[in-house]
Amino acid sequence: MDEFDRLEQVSDVEWVLAPYDHMIVPGRIYADRETIEQLRREEGDGAQWSAIRQVKHVASMPGIVSAALALPDVHPGYGFPIGGVGAFGIDDGVAVVGGVGFDINCGVRLLRTPLQRSEVAPDIDRIGEDLFRTVPAGLGAGGSLRLSIREIDRVLEEGATYVVREGFGVADDLEFTEEGGRMSGADPDAVSSLAKQREFQQVGTLGSGNHYLELQYVEHVLDAAAAAAYGLSEGQVVVAVHTGSRALGHQIGQDYLKELGAACTRYAIAIPDQEMVCAPIKSPEGQRYLAAIAGGANGAFANRQMIAHLVRVSLTRTCGLDPSAVRTVYDIGHNNAKVEEHEIDGEVRQVLVHRKGATRAFGPGRPETPAAYRSVGHPIFVGGTMGTASYVMRGTELGMKKTFGSGIHGAGRALSRKKAAKKFWGEDVVSALRKAGIRIFAHDPRGVAEEAPGAYKDVERVVGAAQTAGLNHAVARLRPMAVIKG
Amino acid sequence: MGFTYLDHTADIAVRAWGGTVGEAFAEAARALIGAMVSLEWVRPMTSRAFALRGSSLELLLVDWLAALVAEKDVSGLVFSRFDVEIEEDGTEVALRASAWGEPLDRDRHEPRAEVKGISLLGLRVRVDGGTWFAEYVADV
Numbered sequence: 242m243d244e245f246d247r248l249e250q251v252s253d254v255e256w257v258l259a260p261y262d263h264m265i266v267p268g269r270i271y272a273d274r275e276t277i278e279q280l281r282r283e284e285g286d287g288a289q290w291s292a293i294r295q296v297k298h299v300a301s302m303p304g305i306v307s308a309a310l311a312l313p314d315v316h317p318g319y320g321f322p323i324g325g326v327g328a329f330g331i332d333d334g335v336a337v338v339g340g341v342g343f344d345i346n347c348g349v350r351l352l353r354t355p356l357q358r359s360e361v362a363p364d365i366d367r368i369g370e371d372l373f374r375t376v377p378a379g380l381g382a383g384g385s386l387r388l389s390i391r392e393i394d395r396v397l398e399e400g401a402t403y404v405v406r407e408g409f410g411v412a413d414d415l416e417f418t419e420e421g422g423r424m425s426g427a428d429p430d431a432v433s434s435l436a437k438q439r440e441f442q443q444v445g446t447l448g449s450g451n452h453y454l455e456l457q458y459v460e461h462v463l464d465a466a467a468a469a470a471y472g473l474s475e476g477q478v479v480v481a482v483h484t485g486s487r488a489l490g491h492q493i494g495q496d497y498l499k500e501l502g503a504a505c506t507r508y509a510i511a512i513p514d515q516e517m518v519c520a521p522i523k524s525p526e527g528q529r530y531l532a533a534i535a536g537g538a539n540g541a542f543a544n545r546q547m548i549a550h551l552v553r554v555s556l557t558r559t560c561g562l563d564p565s566a567v568r569t570v571y572d573i574g575h576n577n578a579k580v581e582e583h584e585i586d587g588e589v590r591q592v593l594v595h596r597k598g599a600t601r602a603f604g605p606g607r608p609e610t611p612a613a614y615r616s617v618g619h620p621i622f623v624g625g626t627m628g629t630a631s632y633v634m635r636g637t638e639l640g641m642k643k644t645f646g647s648g649i650h651g652a653g654r655a656l657s658r659k660k661a662a663k664k665f666w667g668e669d670v671v672s673a674l675r676k677a678g679i680r681i682f683a684h685d686p687r688g689v690a691e692e693a694p695g696a697y698k699d700v701e702r703v704v705g706a707a708q709t710a711g712l713n714h715a716v717a718r719l720r721p722m723a724v725i726k727g
Numbered sequence: 728m729g730f731t732y733l734d735h736t737a738d739i740a741v742r743a744w745g746g747t748v749g750e751a752f753a754e755a756a757r758a759l760i761g762a763m764v765s766l767e768w769v770r771p772m773t774s775r776a777f778a779l780r781g782s783s784l785e786l787l788l789v790d791w792l793a794a795l796v797a798e799k800d801v802s803g804l805v806f807s808r809f810d811v812e813i814e815e816d817g818t819e820v821a822l823r824a825s826a827w828g829e830p831l832d833r834d835r836h837e838p839r840a841e842v843k844g845i846s847l848l849g850l851r852v853r854v855d856g857g858t859w860f861a862e863y864v865a866d867v
Contacts, residue, residue, distance in 0.1 A: 685837075
């Protein structure tokens with residue numbers, strides 16, 4: 242009997258994997274039947290990995306609390322599945338490299354503008370082209386901010402606060418960035434000099450792959466109170482920036498796969514999969530890893546802050562906006578491990594929550610949420626595909642209870658890059674989207690084919706499942722107008 | 728000697744092979760660079776030497792490929808030709824390699840995916856019927 246046969250469906254969008262083998266807690270998967278069927282089919286295709294088996298692996302790790310969770314955008318990852326959440330007791334739990342991954346604190350910043358779709362649409366080619374020229378993207382594109390190793394140490398320690406202090410930001414950017422744009426506990430000495438050397442010209446670069454910058458408009462408001470709190474209204478033009486910690490985070494991830502591999506042997510921790518290398522949270526190795534990823538997370542906050550600055554520069558030039566008119570709605574990551582307080586079995590406890598391809602999504606009332614959003618919960622951003630919609634959602638009270646306040650992050654791939662590149666042709670994708678009113682600006686046409694809308698799952702289904710399960714609540718639907726890719 | 732990209736949902740999976748383990752590692756490196764740029768346009772103008780040690784061939788393969796990914800950011804170089812020798816050294820394995828290439832040129836090299844890291848998933852170095860195979864997955 243494999244993992245799929247053991248899954249018990251408890252509602253339209255919730256499945257439970259009861260403990261067996263080495264599992265300490267159950268696995269709990271929030272997804273519709275089609276998603277589960279697709280995961281099963283992929284495994285039948287001879288895929289090397291299974292998202293449900295990865296949930297089982299997470300449920301087998303020392304100190305795991307309540308359940309190993311997967312959200313509606315679940316698909317196979319390295320170690321944890323994408324869309325995977327695991328909380329661990331501070332005293333008896335572990336910090337897992339595969340619970341964070343290579344792209345530490347990859348995330349989305351949403352900027353709102355005072356512009357209306359009707360003003361921007363006639364001029365979209367010029368506005369999109371200028372954004373494309375202003376924001377460095379793709380392999381080998383260097384950023385305009387080149388840093389010395391000493392300055393990189395400050396980025397590691399201070400995150401977006403350093404970039405804002407250097408003059409690349411407006412007053413309330415930090416207030417509306419998760420953690421105030423600065424994770425505490427970062428230690429530059431926990432980060433290798435190679436990671437720092439690789440970073441020196443990468444602050445303010447978008448990268449490639451599924452990273453993007455999109456000029457979008459608010460198509461529908463679905464939750465008036467929350468949209469009002471976030472400053473969003475129908476027809477309004479917004480800019481979404483999806484990128485992460487660049488080479489800095491990538492190298493930290495690579496370095497600690499090795500370091501915590503050695504720690505696992507030292508502490509005699511049996512791991513179900515090589516990517517689940519880990520160390521006890523309270524051990525020197527575990528603390529060092531958390532100090533390193535806090536630095537990597539700060540690199541990502543700094544990167545998105547710098548890109549927000551470049552977006553302002555471009556929109557000032559093309560639309561005559563004052564830079565301060567482009568405001569941060571929120572900036573939130575979706576690959577991280579953080580110490581948080583949660584109510585577990587009627588008791589408030591500190592736990593280390595790993596979210597891999599999953600965002601924090603706190604409901605109303607949490608002190609971590611900006612005061613302006615505290616009554617409705619903070620926003621989360623669900624990336625769609627180039628041709629479809631993206632969503633702004635918010636955290637819920639039920640989500641706090643069921644998923645440690647976690648949310649979905651995107652549609653998730655349906656086709657491999659190889660299959661997508663065979664099936665789609667970059668130029669065709671660009672011209673089809675152009676007819677639909679969406680302009681694509683990309684450095685790599687093959688990359689466009691790999692990221693074609695047909696290569697992804699339907700974002701509506703993923704959003705629908707999160708909403709039906711009560712984990713996250715839809716606030717607004719966004720439509721792309723111009724897409725910048727690496 | 729050669730390499731092929733296997734089908735994989737999110738990332739790049741590689742099978743490389745050669746008559747010696749060194750050749751398989753050289754082909755694994757060509758597959759890695761070939762995922763990032765068009766290999767045929769990378770001229771062997773300048774060289775870099777690498778010396779690495781590992782506790783197993785698999786972990787040595789990860790370190791070797793990760794070193795090439797890092798080199799692209801540190802010196803800006805991408806490579807197209809590799810000469811790799813691998814020897815057992817006590818309980819460890821040691822790699823000595825030369826790589827020939829040139830600085831990444833966005834206009835000429837047709838840049839593609841940026842590799843974030845080399846995963847431990849599906850990692851395998853094996854010999855089968857006298858041919859060495861090196862298999863890995865790169866996260867992009």
